Amino acid sequence: MYLVILGAPGAGKGTQASRLAKEMGLVHIASGNLLREAARSDSPLGLQVRPYVEKGALVPDDIIIALIKDKLGNLDQARGVVFDGFPRTREQAQALGAALSSMGKAIDRVLYIKVSEAELVRRSAGRLACLACEATYHVQDNPPRVPGRCDQCGGELYQRPDDKEERFRRRLRIYEERTAPLIDYYKQAGLLVEITNGEEEIDKVYEELMAAVRAVG
Numbered sequence: 091m092y093l094v095i096l097g098a099p100g101a102g103k104g105t106q107a108s109r110l111a112k113e114m115g116l117v118h119i120a121s122g123n124l125l126r127e128a129a130r131s132d133s134p135l136g137l138q139v140r141p142y143v144e145k146g147a148l149v150p151d152d153i154i155i156a157l158i159k160d161k162l163g164n165l166d167q168a169r170g171v172v173f174d175g176f177p178r179t180r181e182q183a184q185a186l187g188a189a190l191s192s193m194g195k196a197i198d199r200v201l202y203i204k205v206s207e208a209e210l211v212r213r214s215a216g217r218l219a220c221l222a223c224e225a226t227y228h229v230q231d232n233p234p235r236v237p238g239r240c241d242q243c244g245g246e247l248y249q250r251p252d253d254k255e256e257r258f259r260r261r262l263r264i265y266e267e268r269t270a271p272l273i274d275y276y277k278q279a280g281l282l283v284e285i286t287n288g289e290e291e292i293d294k295v296y297e298e299l300m301a302a303v304r305a306v307g
């Protein structure tokens with residue numbers, strides 16, 4: 091099974107994708123983690139990615155496509171994948187389709203989590219991440235047991251630069267320009283399922299996602 095989770099930054103893609111992956115035995119490919127990981131390595135692709143990640147700038151399609159292909163090439167192909175944060179543009183979607191097709195695979199479903207802009211801004215303003223293990227928290231919705239410390243590893247929590255309000259609003263504008271057209275792209279391909287209760291609690295959203303996944307058969 092190959093799934094794509096679409097939605098604005100902060101719509102809950104990562105949380106839902108990681109749970110889907112765990113419960114269905116799929117590999118979770120999160121573009122944000124993939125980029126941060128690559129930026130820390132000294133591989134040729136890592137060196138290309140690093141300046142963009144450090145500036146919080148958009149990584150060009152050809153670089154991110156190369157990273158994803160590299161990742162797909164190193165996977166156990168018996169397992170499916172949940173893509174989270176990728177594709178982000180029509181070019182990336184086309185490249186992903188071609189890469190999967192060369193492996194004899196295809197996207198089975200695209201799950202689009204709908205959330206209003208006001209809720210997205212509220213979520214990002216309170217989000218904290220662990221410097222050591224990347225676990226995420228929210229000051230209201232999912233506070234750590236000890237303020238400022240990661241429950242899982244005791245690492246220091248911080249606000250990712252991408253979550254600061256000015257940068258976050260810029261990411262929303264970019265999302266609307268570049269990624270929102272993917273909704274139509276996948277709708278026309280007959281692959282899109284809209285998850286309309288994206289603002290409800292995590293379990294409710296997950297139920298709706300699972301119902302859509304089970305319908306694939």
Ligand SMILES: [Zn+2]
Nearest residue numbers: 220223240243
């Ligand atoms: Zn941690």
